[in-house]
Amino acid sequence: MTDVVELAVPVRADLLVLARLTAATLASRAEFGIEEIEDLRLVTEELCLSVIGASAGGVVHLRFVRDGHSITVECSLEPEEGAPVAVGEPDELSVRIIEALVDEHGTVLDGARPCAWIRKRGTKVAL
Amino acid sequence: MVEALGTPVTAADAWVEFARTRDPALRDRLVSENIGLARRLAHRFAHRGQPYDDLAQVASIALIKAVDRYDPERNVAFSTFATGTIIGELKRHFRDRGWAVRAPRRIQELYLELGAITESLGHQLGRSPTVPELAEVAGCSEEAILEAMEAGQGYRSASLDAPGAGNLTLGDRLATEDAGTYLVEERSVLEPALAALPERSRRIVKLRFMDGLTQSEIAAEIGISQMHVSRLLAASLAQLREAFRTEE
Numbered sequence: 001m002t003d004v005v006e007l008a009v010p011v012r013a014d015l016l017v018l019a020r021l022t023a024a025t026l027a028s029r030a031e032f033g034i035e036e037i038e039d040l041r042l043v044t045e046e047l048c049l050s051v052i053g054a055s056a057g058g059v060v061h062l063r064f065v066r067d068g069h070s071i072t073v074e075c076s077l078e079p080e081e082g083a084p085v086a087v088g089e090p091d092e093l094s095v096r097i098i099e100a101l102v103d104e105h106g107t108v109l110d111g112a113r114p115c116a117w118i119r120k121r122g123t124k125v126a127l
Numbered sequence: 128m129v130e131a132l133g134t135p136v137t138a139a140d141a142w143v144e145f146a147r148t149r150d151p152a153l154r155d156r157l158v159s160e161n162i163g164l165a166r167r168l169a170h171r172f173a174h175r176g177q178p179y180d181d182l183a184q185v186a187s188i189a190l191i192k193a194v195d196r197y198d199p200e201r202n203v204a205f206s207t208f209a210t211g212t213i214i215g216e217l218k219r220h221f222r223d224r225g226w227a228v229r230a231p232r233r234i235q236e237l238y239l240e241l242g243a244i245t246e247s248l249g250h251q252l253g254r255s256p257t258v259p260e261l262a263e264v265a266g267c268s269e270e271a272i273l274e275a276m277e278a279g280q281g282y283r284s285a286s287l288d289a290p291g292a293g294n295l296t297l298g299d300r301l302a303t304e305d306a307g308t309y310l311v312e313e314r315s316v317l318e319p320a321l322a323a324l325p326e327r328s329r330r331i332v333k334l335r336f337m338d339g340l341t342q343s344e345i346a347a348e349i350g351i352s353q354m355h356v357s358r359l360l361a362a363s364l365a366q367l368r369e370a371f372r373t374e375e
Contacts (some may be wrong), residue, residue, distance in 0.1 A: 017277060020277060021273065021277060024273050024276065024277070025273060028257070028258040028259075028269060028273065031257055032257070033254055033255025033256060033257055034245055034255050034256055034257065034258065034261060034276070035215075035218075035255040036255060037258070037276065038218055038276065039214075041276070041277075042214070093167050093168070093171065096164070096206055096207065096210045097168075097171075097210060097214065099207045099210070100207045100208070100210035100211035100214065101210075101211060101214065123254065123255075
């Protein structure tokens, strides 16, 4: 079973909770264990913050895909009108955290915008 | 390659050598070479009422465990393996001790209860319990469990305070935090540089980057506005960065 959820969130620290909660809710539906859900929350936040970088504003676009026991999160930044697309190197520590906690990650181009993504598979549990 | 006297010359050699000999001196060297990673990760979690020094201690112990358990024959870089181990220990520390200062009381209580339930269910099941399993034992909804999890962990963005604080953007605040992480890592240089700051600025930098208080909490403690705290932090960091450049 596949679920797709899309969010568009203004670049504000207090609204990133929406990204974490969406990731956690889908991960729970995918029967992730609580440790895996905590990891996914952390990684989703790191993904958003690394995409935001030093940008002053704009909208973070998030796409969450649950496919069986796997969750994919894609994240890109739509800059404020007139502002250039910020393409910075992600923070080294963010990369380390992402590498340590997910199964796959990468960056693709979403139109003109760079889109960072991660994928995490849950350990299927027999309920 | 290993030199004639037995001193490994590359990081990869050192791990292979340590796996073979378990030499305590080499272990100390590997820990000391990677302590910066532990400190940086501790800083990422240093908010919501958990002092940086406590987190740094938890992260350092986790680093030692990672050094002892790392298998160089597995196709994983040590930094990746250690990051997972250290984050796991930091999460456990938060589960045992830390809760969001601003969360409603019922959420705080549920979060603390969840720590105990997670541990006992985990032992019983031999794996990490799921949200439905936790909800059933705790006698609450799955949504309440997810809400309590959100309140309990020290998320990075939650430490960046309310929107518009000090007229700085989220990007500006992230840059300030990254500068702070660097300062925490280089405490031997930081201490003398801090001494050159005015007393109030010095106190603010310590409260933010060593005690892990948010800007709002510092504002309340010192009795000035959050915007003022934000401005003083930015100015202090600029001055400290200058001191670091001189040192280098």
